[in-house]
Amino acid sequence: MCAYGPSILGYNHPEVDEAAKTQYGLGNTVSLASPVMIDLATELVDLVDAADWALFGKNGGDSTSLAVMIAREATGREKIIKVRDGYHGVAPWMQPEGSPGTLSSATDQVLTVEWNDLDSFEKTISDHPNEIACFISSPYNHPAFRDNELPQEGYWQKVSSLCKKNGIILIVDDVRAGFRINISGSNVAYGFKPDLICFGKAIANGYPLSALVGSNDLKDTAEKVYFTGTQFFSAAPMAAAKATLLELRKSDAANKMTDFGERLNKALIKTAKDCGFKLVASGIPAMPYYRLDGVDRETHFSWIDHCTKNGVYMVGWHNHFISTAHTHEDLVGIEESAKKAFTALGNSKTEKV
Ligand SMILES: Cc1ncc(COP(=O)(O)O)c(C=O)c1O
Structure with a gap:
C-alpha cells in the first residue's frame, strides 16, 4: 500500500532522508521561507508540463481547497463540478451531502457528474450557464469499493474544450496518481492541459508536503487568495521533495x-x-485495484484478509500502490501469499458447504 501512496521510492529512502536531515540541521520551521522553497518551486515548474508557478501546503486537501478558491476568485462564480465518488480530501464541500458535522450549505454549490459521461458533463454546463467556476477530477477514476476506470478515448480532450469554451477552470487532482503515470503530470499521458494541478502524497516520499501548480493566467489570482499555515514553510519536507523528484527523474x-x-x-x-x-x-498498473469476480464482497474481503495473514498487506476497498523499491523477490512473495490465500479461501468454502 506504500502508506496509501507517499512511499513512491520505498520507505526510508537514503538520499531523501539525507536531504531532509541536512535541511533539519540548517533549519526547518523558521520565521521566513527557506531558499529550498524557491529551488523546489523552480524544479516543479521545470518538471511539470502545465506549471508556471507553485504553492505549497501540507496535505492533498490543502491543494484541492486552494485550487477551488483560485477558480472561484478567477471566475467570480460559485459552482464546482466533481465526479461522483471522486475523493479530494475532507473539507466539507468534498464530503457527501449530509456527512456528520457538515452544514447542508457546504455542498449547495457542488454539482456531480458521472465519470466518462460527456453527455452529463455537457448538460450540467448548459443547465448552469456562467455559474460554474471549475471542474475538479482525478486524471482517471479511482473510487473506493469499485473497479477503477481509465478515461475513454477523447474524454479529456472534449472536457478540456468544453471548459475552455465556457470559461470553466480545469483542475486535475493528481494527489494520488501524481508521478506514477507521468512525471510531468498525469494529464500529459492523456494528452490535455489543465489550468491547475494538485499534488500531494508521493511528492516528498513520506514527508508532509503538498503542492498546487498552475498556469500563468491564474498567477495573479493565486497571489490574491489567502493561503498559509504554521507549518506550510517547513523546509525539511521541501528538501525531501527536491530529492524525491530528482530520484524519480x-x-x-x-x-x-x-x-x-x-x-x-x-x-x-x-x-x-x-x-x-x-x-x-x-x-493504472502502478496503482492496481483488485476485485475477485463472480463472488460476493464478503468472499473478496476474505481473500484480502487471507493475503494479509499470509504476509502481504492488501486492502479490499482501495487501489494499491507500486513503488520503485519493489523487487522481483517482492513480486514472488506477493504471488506466494496470494496463492496461500486462495487455497485458504477454497478450504473455507468447502468447510462452509
Ligand atoms: C485524489 C485525492 N485527492 C485528495 C486527497 C486528499 O489528500 P490528503 O489526505 O493528503 O488531504 C486524496 C487522499 O487520499 C486523494 O486520493
Whole structure:
C-alpha cells in the first residue's frame, strides 16, 4: 500500500532522508521561507508540463481547497463540478451531502457528474450557464469499493474544450496518481492541459508536503487568495521533495512502476486462475485495484484478509500502490501469499458447504 501512496521510492529512502536531515540541521520551521522553497518551486515548474508557478501546503486537501478558491476568485462564480465518488480530501464541500458535522450549505454549490459521461458533463454546463467556476477530477477514476476506470478515448480532450469554451477552470487532482503515470503530470499521458494541478502524497516520499501548480493566467489570482499555515514553510519536507523528484527523474520511475504493476497483475491473475478464481485488475498498473469476480464482497474481503495473514498487506476497498523499491523477490512473495490465500479461501468454502 506504500502508506496509501507517499512511499513512491520505498520507505526510508537514503538520499531523501539525507536531504531532509541536512535541511533539519540548517533549519526547518523558521520565521521566513527557506531558499529550498524557491529551488523546489523552480524544479516543479521545470518538471511539470502545465506549471508556471507553485504553492505549497501540507496535505492533498490543502491543494484541492486552494485550487477551488483560485477558480472561484478567477471566475467570480460559485459552482464546482466533481465526479461522483471522486475523493479530494475532507473539507466539507468534498464530503457527501449530509456527512456528520457538515452544514447542508457546504455542498449547495457542488454539482456531480458521472465519470466518462460527456453527455452529463455537457448538460450540467448548459443547465448552469456562467455559474460554474471549475471542474475538479482525478486524471482517471479511482473510487473506493469499485473497479477503477481509465478515461475513454477523447474524454479529456472534449472536457478540456468544453471548459475552455465556457470559461470553466480545469483542475486535475493528481494527489494520488501524481508521478506514477507521468512525471510531468498525469494529464500529459492523456494528452490535455489543465489550468491547475494538485499534488500531494508521493511528492516528498513520506514527508508532509503538498503542492498546487498552475498556469500563468491564474498567477495573479493565486497571489490574491489567502493561503498559509504554521507549518506550510517547513523546509525539511521541501528538501525531501527536491530529492524525491530528482530520484524519480533519474530512475525513469513511472515506467519502472508501470512495468512492475503489469507483471504483478499478470502473476496474480494467473495465480487466481490456477486456483479456480477470476481476479480483475483495474486502474493504472502502478496503482492496481483488485476485485475477485463472480463472488460476493464478503468472499473478496476474505481473500484480502487471507493475503494479509499470509504476509502481504492488501486492502479490499482501495487501489494499491507500486513503488520503485519493489523487487522481483517482492513480486514472488506477493504471488506466494496470494496463492496461500486462495487455497485458504477454497478450504473455507468447502468447510462452509
Ligand atoms: C485524489 C485525492 N485527492 C485528495 C486527497 C486528499 O489528500 P490528503 O489526505 O493528503 O488531504 C486524496 C487522499 O487520499 C486523494 O486520493
